[in-house]
Amino acid sequence: MKTVSDNQADLLRRHGLQATAQRLAVLRAVSERPHGTADDVAGAVRARIGVISRQAVYDALGVLAENGLIRRIQPAGSPARYEDRVGDNHHHLICRRCGRMVDVDCAVGAAPCLTAAEDSGYEIDEAEVIYWGVCPDCREAPHTDRARP
Amino acid sequence: MKTVSDNQADLLRRHGLQATAQRLAVLRAVSERPHGTADDVAGAVRARIGVISRQAVYDALGVLAENGLIRRIQPAGSPARYEDRVGDNHHHLICRRCGRMVDVDCAVGAAPCLTAAEDSGYEIDEAEVIYWGVCPDCREAPHTDRARP
DNA sequence: CCAAATTATTGACTCTGTCAAGAGCACTCC
DNA sequence: GGAGTGCTCTTGACAGAGTCAATAATTTGG
Structure with a gap:
């Protein structure tokens, strides 16, 4: 039986992306708390997998957004926010x-x-x-x- | 006869704002180059009145926008831009x-x-x-x- | 299981914008 | 038209969000 993570890993690979622990955790964090900032995501990811660098969070959010798995919203006066409703x-x-x-x-x-x-x-x-x-x-x-x- | 600057000065005063050289120059810069950034405006103002502090530019843009004399646009991935079409x-x-x-x-x-x-x-x-x-x-x-x- | 290529970490750095204290103007009232 | 009062400008330090670049660690195809 496949877990949720397996499915998300496949999803990443289908888009030509490597399925790393960091990316999976970022994807999951965005889906769990829509409209979160990069910082929120980093916090949620750390709670789950322990540690992640800021740069890895930005990288993951970047490639996920580029590939249409998540969407970036940048309202005036606020840092960028992310959601998985695409x-x-x-x-x-x-x-x-x-x-x-x-x-x-x-x-x-x-x-x-x-x-x-x-x-x-x-x-x-x-x-x-x-x-x-x-x-x-x-x-x-x-x-x-x-x-x- | 009234000059353009006089009219703009009156415009400021009608909105309860003091008509300073800096504000007049900022207003003029925004109107001359729509969609410019704060930095663009600072450059244009310096070309006209010689020198202005960064803070004065932000202050002026702020009060002008607050009073509806200009409009601030903040597109994703770009610094704020200003225009006088309101x-x-x-x-x-x-x-x-x-x-x-x-x-x-x-x-x-x-x-x-x-x-x-x-x-x-x-x-x-x-x-x-x-x-x-x-x-x-x-x-x-x-x-x-x-x-x- | 191994090698090549992609990703992650680390730390310095940039860019916009803000805060705070003091000096300098603009406007009002006489 | 001159003086006071309060708003506005300058200066310099600072903060938040994001990026760059070099090195180390993983992923994955063969």
């Missing part, structure tokens, strides 16, 4: 106060948003949409900004 | 190879894109849209990636 080009909704990020299905449709009004001759391959707002929790809580007299 | 919530189209950025009018309409399919209870105030692709020039030119054997 292939459906969904969008993100971020709270301006607490930074919490949630997924949003595309309003337009399945293969969405890839048509700009005028494409200026560009060959568009991705539409990145980030909605900014205030999450329910932060809306209820008193404004920390205004709280200081 | 108030119409247009979007951007960036070339993956050369980084060139062009404006795109919103496909949806005038006050656009603020409606996500499901808002998860968030109070959305901005929709940031970035299209990624390859510009006409880079499409014609040979791939630098593939060019190395």
